[in-house]
């Protein structure tokens with residue numbers, strides 16, 4: 001048996017053990033997500049599943065979160081905001097596929113960007129291929145990529161732009177001028193002045209509570225890195241751009257949402273790992289609904305099948321368009 005198959009088998013056994021104990025996998029004790037039919041688009045965003053052969057608990061949290069979406073009125077999409085896996089290994093991606101393929105009709109399409117954990121240990125081209133193979137292997141995944149991590153799709157007439165590092169970096173990202181130009185072009189050519197959703201793993205410098213929300217270490221740490229200012233000016237080229245990120249493992253809080261003028265920055269908590277901050281509940285993410293005149297973002301504890309309490313800052317965010 002290959003090491004990859006052996007580790008995959010261990011991951012399955014670890015998850016089954018937790019399921020059979022009846023712990024951490026029940027979920028759905030609250031109310032399933034009800035889609036507002038007057039919304040033009042409704043999708044879920046998860047940060048950092050970070051599924052790994054070193055932690056069956058992470059698999060169990062994603063399993064619970066998947067159960068919540070299975071019970072939902074079918075959402076238009078699920079977006080994973082990077083750090084899909086801990087080490088970017090083939091068996092970890094295969095296990096994420098095993099979890100996400102349980103979604104059934106729960107979501108229409110799945111999109112994903114890479115995180116530093118996905119890319120850091122391997123040759124760039126090899127890992128790009130592995131990541132693309134992962135996405136196109138998903139029942140609700142996508143195909144037809146170029147030779148990089150970034151790609152753009154339209155969902156219900158709204159533009160979704162996936163970003164990704166152009167080098168194998170360890171913690172920040174490297175965003176090439178080529179990618180920035182493409183980003184600008186795709187933002188400016190988005191349909192009918194509608195909001196545009198840009199997904200990347202890392203937030204910009206000095207936004208969403210950085211550096212405090214990355215435990216206060218270093219001036220740039222936790223952010224996208226050197227290209228942060230350039231990226232900021234590209235995100236500002238048009239109104240109603242939503243820049244949605246993960247990476248910080250920080251709970252829904254006063255830092256989660258920041259109005260940066262033309263663009264709005266949403267930092268999504270982790271669905272698979274422990275969140276820092278006050279509202280530590282596991283399996284957090286967001287459900288986003290887009291209407292003709294507003295975008296509504298609600299923090300959800302997917303593993304418990306309920307929205308975050310109103311008392312939590314930024315549990316409900318409404319942005320007029």
Ligand SMILES: [Fe+2]
Nearest residue numbers: 083115116247
């Ligand atoms: Fe990360």
